[in-house]
Amino acid sequence: MQFVTENLQILFTGLxxxxxxxxxxxxxxxxxxxxxxxxFAQGDFAMLGGYAMVLFFTGLGWPYWIAFIGALxxxxxxxxxxxxxxxxxxxxxxxxxxxxxTLGASIFLQNTVLYVAGPQPKPLDKLLNFxxxxxxxxxxxxxxxxxxxxxxxxxxxxxxxxEKTLLGKKLQATSQDKDMARLLGxxxxxxxxxxxxxxxxxxxxxGVLVGPILFVSIGMGSIIAxxxxxxxxxxxxxxxxxxxxxxxxxxxxxxxxxxHISVPYKDAYAFLALFLFLLFRPQGIFGEKxxxxx
Amino acid sequence: xxxxxxxxxxxxxGNVQALKGVSLRVEQGELVTLxxxxxxxxxxxxxxxxxxxxPAQGEVLFEGKPVQKLGPExxxxxxxxxxxxxxRIFPGLTVRENILLGASNRKGVxxxxxxxxxxEKFTIFPEIKPFENALGWTLxxxxxxxxxxxxxxxxxxxxxxxxxxxxxxxxxxxxxLFGTIRKIRAAGTTILLVEQNANMALSVxxxxxxxxxxxxxxxxxxxxxxxxxxxxxxxxxxxHG
Numbered sequence: 160m161q162f163v164t165e166n167l168q169i170l171f172t173g174l175x176x177x178x179x180x181x182x183x184x185x186x187x188x189x190x191x192x193x194x195x196x197x198x199f200a201q202g203d204f205a206m207l208g209g210y211a212m213v214l215f216f217t218g219l220g221w222p223y224w225i226a227f228i229g230a231l232x233x234x235x236x237x238x239x240x241x242x243x244x245x246x247x248x249x250x251x252x253x254x255x256x257x258x259x260x261t262l263g264a265s266i267f268l269q270n271t272v273l274y275v276a277g278p279q280p281k282p283l284d285k286l287l288n289f290x291x292x293x294x295x296x297x298x299x300x301x302x303x304x305x306x307x308x309x310x311x312x313x314x315x316x317x318x319x320x321x322e323k324t325l326l327g328k329k330l331q332a333t334s335q336d337k338d339m340a341r342l343l344g345x346x347x348x349x350x351x352x353x354x355x356x357x358x359x360x361x362x363x364x365x366g367v368l369v370g371p372i373l374f375v376s377i378g379m380g381s382i383i384a385x386x387x388x389x390x391x392x393x394x395x396x397x398x399x400x401x402x403x404x405x406x407x408x409x410x411x412x413x414x415x416x417x418x419h420i421s422v423p424y425k426d427a428y429a430f431l432a433l434f435l436f437l438l439f440r441p442q443g444i445f446g447e448k449x450x451x452x453x
Numbered sequence: 454x455x456x457x458x459x460x461x462x463x464x465x466x467g468n469v470q471a472l473k474g475v476s477l478r479v480e481q482g483e484l485v486t487l488x489x490x491x492x493x494x495x496x497x498x499x500x501x502x503x504x505x506x507x508p509a510q511g512e513v514l515f516e517g518k519p520v521q522k523l524g525p526e527x528x529x530x531x532x533x534x535x536x537x538x539x540x541r542i543f544p545g546l547t548v549r550e551n552i553l554l555g556a557s558n559r560k561g562v563x564x565x566x567x568x569x570x571x572x573e574k575f576t577i578f579p580e581i582k583p584f585e586n587a588l589g590w591t592l593x594x595x596x597x598x599x600x601x602x603x604x605x606x607x608x609x610x611x612x613x614x615x616x617x618x619x620x621x622x623x624x625x626x627x628x629x630l631f632g633t634i635r636k637i638r639a640a641g642t643t644i645l646l647v648e649q650n651a652n653m654a655l656s657v658x659x660x661x662x663x664x665x666x667x668x669x670x671x672x673x674x675x676x677x678x679x680x681x682x683x684x685x686x687x688x689x690x691x692x693h694g
Contacts, residue, residue, distance in 0.1 A: 325553065325554075325564060325567075328546060328550050328553070328554060329554060329557060331543070331545060331546060332543045332546060332554050335543045335544060335545050335546070336541055336543060338505060338525070338537075338541075339537070339541040339543070340554075340557075341504075341505070341524070341525040341526050341529075342503055342505070342525050342529060342534075342535045342537065342541075343529060343554055343555060343557045343558060343604070343608070344525075344526050344529030344530050344557045344558025344559075344608070345526065345554070345557045346526050347526070
């Protein structure tokens with residue numbers, strides 16, 4: 160019994176952390192599909208969201224929800240700036256210059272925040288005013304509950320948006336064949352800008368959600384992004400379902416392995432899982448075996 | 454005033470000159486075909502009209518206004534619908550979704566009306582109706598071609614550009630498709646048709662041009678082109694008639 164509750168406890172924590180990876184991974188995948196580029200600043204979207212929340216809530220003393228909405232709006236504006244500053248000028252180039260541009264943006268953002276906010280990690284209050292609930296011997300931390308509920312809601316919303324609306328279909332068409340989309344009169348540049356906004360907001364939400372657990376810090380985005388990137392490969396590169404499942408799976412693997420094998424190597428297990436997948440199932444869970452699309 | 458007019462258009466692909474001063478016109482309501490061998494510049498001509506290729510020289514006039522500086526999105530909004538070579542179906546969208554997106558050049562049309570128009574397209578192309586919820590990549594070549602034309606018609610084009618619709622299709626399906634092209638034209642849509650299958654194209658066209666390595670060489674009615682020795686030798690297999 161002790162064994163079961165202990166592992167359920169770990170599973171719960173793992174799913175919570177995995178949700179964060181999943182949200183960032185989802186942002187990765189949406190941008191990969193729209194632009195064929197891996198956005199190395201994806202993790203910094205989470206970091207910026209966290210700092211925006213700290214600024215509005217702790218710094219300016221706004222009510223939590225207002226600060227949260229403010230942080231999301233700030234991230235949406237940032238998504239526009241990122242699109243036009245980092246991606247748009249290089250949109251006719253191959254993927255490499257764009258990739259380097261996002262890498263540069265990542266370094267720039269981290270150092271700008273370091274300059275403005277200083278090196279000390281910032282604490283952030285939980286959304287709910289209670290510690291959590293105990294259910295059958297398993298303690299459910301309130302912030303983890305918030306993370307899980309928010310992730311389910313966001314995944315559901317993303318599904319509705321991309322699968323049920325014409326705008327979502329236009330975004331998909333843009334990611335599948337840009338020239339054809341243009342011939343149909345779909346404003347491709349606008350579609351890509353919307354994708355960046357959506358990704359930035361998703362990343363920002365992940366940062367606000369995880370802030371109370373990990374502290375808000377300059378480097379928080381880097382480690383989350385590395386794991387989210389591993390999650391996109393494990394799930395199947397460029398696959399939306401894969402990003403979510405891969406993220407959750409990594410969170411669980413990491414937590415179980417930390418408990419049962421060794422805590423100090425916590426951050427290594429995600430990459431061990433990545434190695435094993437690359438060796439035995441390089442196309443990932445949902446990926447198809449195609450080397451290069453025509 | 455012709456619906457479409459090209460004046461001395463020159464276009465390049467990188468350093469290669471694909472069009473060397475092409476001038477042609479398409480009148481309102483006409484079905485004009487552009488014939489020529491592989492690499493003659495037929496597809497480049499269509500891409501120059503729809504804005505995918507920006508001409509280095511010359512003018513493209515649509516309804517009398519120059520459009521050669523506009524991007525493909527803007528040109529689509531003016532009412533030119535380009536069904537490109539290779540069909541270019543969105544592989545990960547369903548057949549119905551592919552058709553619905555064909556109307557992306559029209560602003561503010563309610564979803565319900567688009568769904569009704571999509572249903573009309575399925576009456577024109579009943580062969581693809583059973584697959585309306587299947588993903589685009591699962592269709593056969595012939596079905597994809599019908600889907601591509603159906604999607605092109607959703608734009609309610611004033612001018613429909615069709616690039617090699619018969620390519621890779623079985624003869625019976627080509628017959629069927631050209632029957633539909635005839636009907637589309639009869640319903641009032643002006644069409645510029647690029648084809649390698651010259652016999653088939655001339656059987657539906659009002660006029661035709663022959664393009665050779667980037668320049669137009671012959672122009673005329675189907676009878677004139679069919680009677681031209683050089684054209685017959687080059688594009689009609691020589692032994693026709």
